Every structure is written in C-alpha cells, then in structure tokens.
Amino acid sequence: MIASYRAELVKLGRRRVLLATALITVLFAVGGAAVVLSAAGPAAEAGPGRTPTVEALSAAGGGTATFRFAAAFAGTFLFVVFVGMTAAEFSRGTIRTSLLRQPRRVRLLAGRLAAILTFAAVTLAAAEALTWVAARALAPGNAVAVDAWASTSGLTAALADLGAVLLWVTGYAVLGTTLGVLLRSVPVALAVGIAWAGPFEHLVQDAWEPASRVFPGLLLEAFVAGGTPDVTATRALVTVALYTAVAALVGATVFARRDITT
Amino acid sequence: MTERSSAVCLDGLTKRYGTRVAVDALTVDIPGGVVAGFIGPNGAGKTTTMAMLLGLVRPSAGTATVLGEPIDRPDRYLGRVGALVEGPALWPALTGVENLRVLARLGRHDAGRIPAVLELVGLADRQGDRFAEYSLGMKQRLGIAAALLGDPALLVLDEPTNGLDPVGMTEMRELIGRIAAEGRTVLVSSHLLSELEQVADWLLIIDGGRLVYADHASRFAQRTSPQIVLGAVGHGELLRLARLVTEHGFEVGRQDGQLVVTAHGADPGSTAASLNQAAASAGIVLSELHVLRPTLESSYLNLLQGADR
Numbered sequence: 001m002i003a004s005y006r007a008e009l010v011k012l013g014r015r016r017v018l019l020a021t022a023l024i025t026v027l028f029a030v031g032g033a034a035v036v037l038s039a040a041g042p043a044a045e046a047g048p049g050r051t052p053t054v055e056a057l058s059a060a061g062g063g064t065a066t067f068r069f070a071a072a073f074a075g076t077f078l079f080v081v082f083v084g085m086t087a088a089e090f091s092r093g094t095i096r097t098s099l100l101r102q103p104r105r106v107r108l109l110a111g112r113l114a115a116i117l118t119f120a121a122v123t124l125a126a127a128e129a130l131t132w133v134a135a136r137a138l139a140p141g142n143a144v145a146v147d148a149w150a151s152t153s154g155l156t157a158a159l160a161d162l163g164a165v166l167l168w169v170t171g172y173a174v175l176g177t178t179l180g181v182l183l184r185s186v187p188v189a190l191a192v193g194i195a196w197a198g199p200f201e202h203l204v205q206d207a208w209e210p211a212s213r214v215f216p217g218l219l220l221e222a223f224v225a226g227g228t229p230d231v232t233a234t235r236a237l238v239t240v241a242l243y244t245a246v247a248a249l250v251g252a253t254v255f256a257r258r259d260i261t262t
Numbered sequence: 263m264t265e266r267s268s269a270v271c272l273d274g275l276t277k278r279y280g281t282r283v284a285v286d287a288l289t290v291d292i293p294g295g296v297v298a299g300f301i302g303p304n305g306a307g308k309t310t311t312m313a314m315l316l317g318l319v320r321p322s323a324g325t326a327t328v329l330g331e332p333i334d335r336p337d338r339y340l341g342r343v344g345a346l347v348e349g350p351a352l353w354p355a356l357t358g359v360e361n362l363r364v365l366a367r368l369g370r371h372d373a374g375r376i377p378a379v380l381e382l383v384g385l386a387d388r389q390g391d392r393f394a395e396y397s398l399g400m401k402q403r404l405g406i407a408a409a410l411l412g413d414p415a416l417l418v419l420d421e422p423t424n425g426l427d428p429v430g431m432t433e434m435r436e437l438i439g440r441i442a443a444e445g446r447t448v449l450v451s452s453h454l455l456s457e458l459e460q461v462a463d464w465l466l467i468i469d470g471g472r473l474v475y476a477d478h479a480s481r482f483a484q485r486t487s488p489q490i491v492l493g494a495v496g497h498g499e500l501l502r503l504a505r506l507v508t509e510h511g512f513e514v515g516r517q518d519g520q521l522v523v524t525a526h527g528a529d530p531g532s533t534a535a536s537l538n539q540a541a542a543s544a545g546i547v548l549s550e551l552h553v554l555r556p557t558l559e560s561s562y563l564n565l566l567q568g569a570d571r
Contacts, residue, residue, distance in 0.1 A: 093351025
C-alpha cells in the first residue's frame, strides 16, 4: 500500500498538477467566498434550507463556514472527478500496467485513494485559509461582522470545518471510486455518475420526501452544510459512513476477483 | 544446447469464457534463458495465456508456475518479471521519465536504473516529452523500458512490433536480441514470423487454445523439407524437365510456371546438383535452379494446414 501511495504522489506532485491545483484553489476560494457571502441574508428573512445567514457568518466560525458552504456546491463535480479518474485507469489500460508492478489489488487501490485524499487534505487546508482571507476582505461589503473570526473559537471552528469537508471528500472519493471500478468505461461511468449525483437525486428529492435521508449524495450535501431541516449532520454522517463502508467492500471485492482485460 | 531449469511451467492451464474455451489445457515447460517465440493465429489464446501468467486473468482450470512460483501468488514473482501486454498502457499526461518513476515506486524498483533503461531503448533524449506525444514506436519502446525497470529474469512481450514501421520492427528485434544477450528469458508473441525467426531459439505454437508445438526453433525448421525450384524456357522444355525429374525418383509439383521438387531427407544441394547435371545431359537448359529452404513462416503454415501433423 505504501508503494502504491508513493507512486500516486509522483503523479500528483508534478509541477503542472500543482500549478493547476493552485489556480483552481484560488478561484474556488475567491469565487466561493463571494457567492456564499452575497447569498447570506438576515436570519429573520431566511426560509427553511441551507442558505447561510449573516448572523451565522458573523459568529467565530463564520470565516471557515464560508469555506464549508462553498464546498457544498462542488459535490457533484467532485464525485464525477473520482468516477472519471478511476474509470480512466481501466479504459486506458494503466490499471493493468499498475497491477504488473503491484499485484496485490486491494493494496493498490487503497494506496492510490490514500494518496489522493492526502493531496486533497493539503489542498483543502490551503483552500480553507484562502477562503477565510477572501471572505475577510469581502465580508464588510455584505454586512457580515468579522471581529470574532480571529479567535480561539474561530480556530477550533476552522479545524472542525476542515475535518467535515475532508470527511465529505472521502465519502465522494470512495463512492466515486467504487462506481469507476464497477463500470470501468469513462463515458458510461461519467454518464451514470453525473445523472445520479446531479438530476436524479434532486428530482427524486422533490417528489419523495425521504430521499434526503436515503440518497448518499443528498446526505453528503446535508452533512457538509451542517445538517438540514430533513436530516441532522450526525445522522447524515452515520448513514453515509455505512454506505461508504459497503461501497468500499463491494469495490474491493469486485476489483480483487475480476479478470483484467481490455 | 544445455537445458536449464524451466522459467515457465504450464500444467493443464485452461481459460473458459462461458462456453468458449480460450485456452485449452495447455501443458508445456519453457526453459530458462531462451527467447521463446509464442505463435498462433488471432484469437488462438496467446494474450489470455500471458495474462494468466501475469496474474491478470484467473485460470478456469489447471495450474502454472512462473520462476518457480504458482501463478495464484503473482506477488511472489512479478517483481522479477517484466511485461508488455496488449500494448503500452501508460499515463498520457506524464513524461516518459515520470511514467517510469511512478512504476519504479510502485514496484519498489531502483529508480537509479531509469537512465540505463531509457538509454537501452533509445529514448534518453526524449524522456522529458509527454507519453501522449510519443509515436507508436516510441510508446512501445517506453513500454519495454518499463518492463525492464526491475531488472527482470523473465520478460513477457505481447506483440511488441504491433503498429511499427519496418525500421521500428528492426529496432525492436535488435532490442530483444540485446535483452536476450543479457541472459534473460524472453517470451514474445508476434504475427511477424520473419522477425521472430531471427530472435527466437525456442517456439511455443498454439491454435484454438491448444498446444501445437513446443520445442527448439531449430527442430521445428527440420520438420519441413527444403524444396528445389527448377525452371526451363518454354512449355515443352518444362514438360521434358518434369519427366526427367520424375525418372530420377522425385515427386514434382508446379508453382508459378516452375517445377518444385521436395528433397525428403536428401541433401538439397546435392540433389540440385544432380538434377542440374541430368538436365544438361538431356540437353535441357535450366532458366532457374535454386534451393528453397523452409522458413518459420512456411513451416508454421504447413503445420496449421495439417501437413506436418
């Protein structure tokens, strides 16, 4: 697993990848902060839903709550990235090349995923810090007070927000990787991934009330948003953890047993 | 030639996909230190056999060992095996050298070998280019460089000349020759029998998933007799020549307006000389006289057509 982990880091640590990631991180931080702050309104006018309020953003954790709310918008994109990355390894035949060097299949998959999540953790920490800075600059223009942000409570909230987003990313990573392993074809996997995480879950949610407490994508959204009127963050986390464990078991079993042919 | 211990042993190895049998109870030992040419028509089961040896595909029945280890434990031997199967599959956005770095880490190989293998395959000056920008020949060579990273005792190459131009094929042949000269066992499949003939000293031939031949390449060539081709000017002279050859006790056939005599067991040079002398004595002027020695391709085609079975 360590060999697989270190090998994946070679790919992720290339200058081109780092530059592209840095650019996307800055755009996400500035854009995310701007969108979340401009969407925030007074609590008295807020309806049921996940839109942040001015009061919530003015609290100690408001600076990084902005990051957490911004991340919630990127769920479908993140899921599709993991599905596509995994399916591409099969479509291009690079999974075969990798298995010739690391025949312990589950270790190969686990090491690769761990490396991607490590990279994601570093990127998210940077994104959180940048989002805080951007939000700090934009907050006064949106009637959000920032006095409490730079405090011990603010730092504690920042760590909690980073942990929550990391768990959220891990959920999408495992679910996306499993779908990629099962489907193996990039176009098919992307079509299914986009259709499921995008329109399908949200359309069903409109027509079937329990969907918010059942579908993994909606549960991940609810968790990273700190809970919704339909489901608490804790319940969302526990349910998603269960889905993720099952997905990991299914993905690992199928990958370990299936013939690798292209 | 002294037989060395087997590099690969197959014992009833079988792969079925539903009712279709891709590999049918193959039993064969491939000696160590040879360049073994793996031959068979499209769909004969070559790639499936190689994939089973490399732990990519599970056998339906039978067993096999690679470098003395069972194939259900590829982790025990793949570190000593280099392989290029179903074409070079590497990460297109990575450069040549970056691809090798990834694989060196993945296989816990010495990354210090990367410059040497790039030099061996002739890609040292293009190592910084992205894999996606390589020509097919360069991709094949990088695939072989990747296979050589672990300093393997056994190299498995599936159609390494696929898609290459004549220059690329010659380079690949020379490369395989250089690799074999280092004492490694090479199992190489190819449709280009003329190319294989020049590097393989051992042959494994399958058809329809079944073993047809497995032994030294030199013994395979001996299974087909050489032929002597004779020509004469004009149809009448050719008929006279045919009668003369028959009178000397040879079976004669016709091909492209010439006579073809098979030298069963006889020295083809002496036979050609005696036929030349007989023709001259009969006043027949030969327009053509040469010995057609069997090639791997002609012997293989004979074999598949059942001539030598």
